[in-house]
Amino acid sequence: MRPYKNRRDALIAQMHAKGGGIAIIPTAPEVLRNNDADYPYRHDSYFYYLSGFTEPQAVIVLIAGKTDQSILFCRDKNLEREIWDGYRYGPEAAREAFGFDAAFSIDAIDTEMSKLMANQPAIFYALGRDAKFDTQVQGWLNAVRAQVRAGATAPAAAYDVHLLLNEMRLIKDATEADIMRRAAQISADAHIRAMRMSQPGLHEYQIEAELLHEFRRKGSQFPAYTSIVATGANACVLHYRAGESVLKDGDLVLIDAGCELDGYASDITRTYPANGRFSGPQKALYEIVLAAQHAAIAEIKPGKRFTDGHDAAVRILAQGMLETGLLDKNKVGTLDDVIEKGAYRQFYMHRTGHWLGMDVHDVGEYRDPAPAGEEKPWRTLQPGMALTVEPGIYVRPADGVPEQFWHIGIRIEDDALVTASGCEILSHAAPKSVADIEALMRQ
Ligand SMILES: [Mn+2]
Known part of the structure; x- marks a missing residue:
């Protein structure tokens, strides 16, 4: 006590x-x-x-x-x-x-x-x-x-x-960090279980049941929020729940689910192929999101601003959108134009993270104080702060968007705890490289 x-x-x-x-x-x-x-x-x-x-x-x-x-x-x-x-x-x-x-x-x-x-x-x-x-x-x-x-x-x-x-509450003490580490581990186990169980023909709710089973059997009291299990085009609906849709051969599955353990939330998203093998277009976009996430994680350390990770992720995502033709250079201009004018928002419309703690969207100011009349700068990261890192790409059909990418929705989300020198990824046990996911699903 x-x-x-x-x-x-x-x-x-x-x-x-x-x-x-x-x-x-x-x-x-x-x-x-x-x-x-x-x-x-x-x-x-x-x-x-x-x-x-x-x-x-x-x-x-x-x-x-x-x-x-x-x-x-x-x-x-x-x-x-x-x-x-x-x-x-x-x-x-x-x-x-x-x-x-x-x-x-x-x-x-x-x-x-x-x-x-x-x-x-x-x-x-x-x-x-x-x-x-x-x-x-x-x-x-x-x-x-x-x-x-x-x-x-x-x-x-x-x-x-x-x-x-x-x-x-914004600065987690050692007791809190320990609970959050265990919560994230349980959630990672649940994502692994879901990937292992997944195959074409199952319903989204059957995958949700696997998540809940793993949460509860490892001692979690509740899901930290309503789980998202979204297959195919459903992944492009940001607040989709686990529904009735059937996992189809050739579709991706996006799972955003985390347990609450002893009052603390975890929040993990993984996206993987229903049949265990990424298609060419899926893999192309997946690698962009993963690279964006790595870039964002590299910005999580004391002294960096809360939004440095978001800015780094947006840069990689926008670059990838130009390279894959999701965005047409002739229409949107250079990488800097895409970032400045926000053209990337057609496919990436949310921010890269939020505070995490007892509440999944945890409390704490996102801005540092500033003298009256001046704009408050984004919060400077300090050891003990916990935040999610969750870039994504969501492709809705539209004129000029290559059809091979239509209906692909990808998000990769981990939980980071700021340490003295960088950050600890609490949810590291959930596989996220293409090779690791495909290897797990082959077993
Ligand atoms: Mn989140």
């Missing part, structure tokens, strides 16, 4: 820097799916980051004051409910197990909070994320204001606690 306590202490230190106060971080509400069945419960990432506690109906309260305090509100023990829903820590055992200074029943939160919030100079709370909880916080504030004639003072300032936590 050491990392969680360290993170709470680090947040409290930041609160002190702003004059102290009280932070309120609730976990996620349970959400009804239909009738009386809930969606599978997933804790709030911020809450989990500070506690490691996964039960619903819980709130962390931190106080940066004369005496710092970290307090957990959670469900009471309830032997009757535990028969139906499983074990609950209850405040006392949770306090002990998760290293809080104090713990109370969630049923006591209204009474306790109007006491805890009195005389605090500031409140640190992410307003506007949960209307129901916002109303509760307002109720506590009003309860404190009602005590003013009795000598209490209400918080005079409010800060968004998520902004402080976003910066902390």
Whole structure:
């Protein structure tokens, strides 16, 4: 439980820097799916980051004051409910197990909070994320204001606690890096399983089942996001899910799938031939995307900007589009013209990566601060930042586009952790060279 306590202490230190106060971080509400069945419960990432506690109906309260305090509100023990829903820590055992200074029943939160919030100079709370909880916080504030004639003072300032936590979460500590490494390994195993199982005649959903099977059997609790299994032209639909289409001999399969392990996401994309052998045109485009990805990865190191990888990838992709005739030099001009005017966007319309962590599109600013009035530069990479690298090419039929490339959609995505000297590719175990993929699929 050491990392969680360290993170709470680090947040409290930041609160002190702003004059102290009280932070309120609730976990996620349970959400009804239909009738009386809930969606599978997933804790709030911020809450989990500070506690490691996964039960619903819980709130962390931190106080940066004369005496710092970290307090957990959670469900009471309830032997009757535990028969139906499983074990609950209850405040006392949770306090002990998760290293809080104090713990109370969630049923006591209204009474306790109007006491805890009195005389605090500031409140640190992410307003506007949960209307129901916002109303509760307002109720506590009003309860404190009602005590003013009795000598209490209400918080005079409010800060968004998520902004402080976003910066902390952006830099992964050793515990987080270790979980992310294991999550990426499980996802890589799932991609390998999918490649091995694939053959013409199978449905996309059957491949999805292989991914889910591997995630779960290796201990992952959930997929980190809805898996994409897209065969043939479906790969050109960027947010396609796993559907009913049948893998056809001669088509490519694009899989974008990653598991969540112990609260951390992985995010891997591989593209491979359904029959195990790339065709000439498929291979030509695949090698361009792979070269673009290598170029982007080479730009991931401390001191480089977040977008340096994207810029390097775009250069290789655009060059490849000109060489293969996807783009006609006579129409679009030189490589520099293609980049400057954005002609490459016909076939590459998304960015090359995003932060990765507890959320698959993780939190953290993409820009560095700048003096007022100046444009903020893209973020400078630092050790501990984690990001995806995912260039692609998607060819929809169009006038002037060579027909041999029509309907080919390729993306290659890995997870990178910035290290002191470069980056570690957490998802390295998933094969991606043409030779490695074809060798695996021959087995
Ligand atoms: Mn991604």
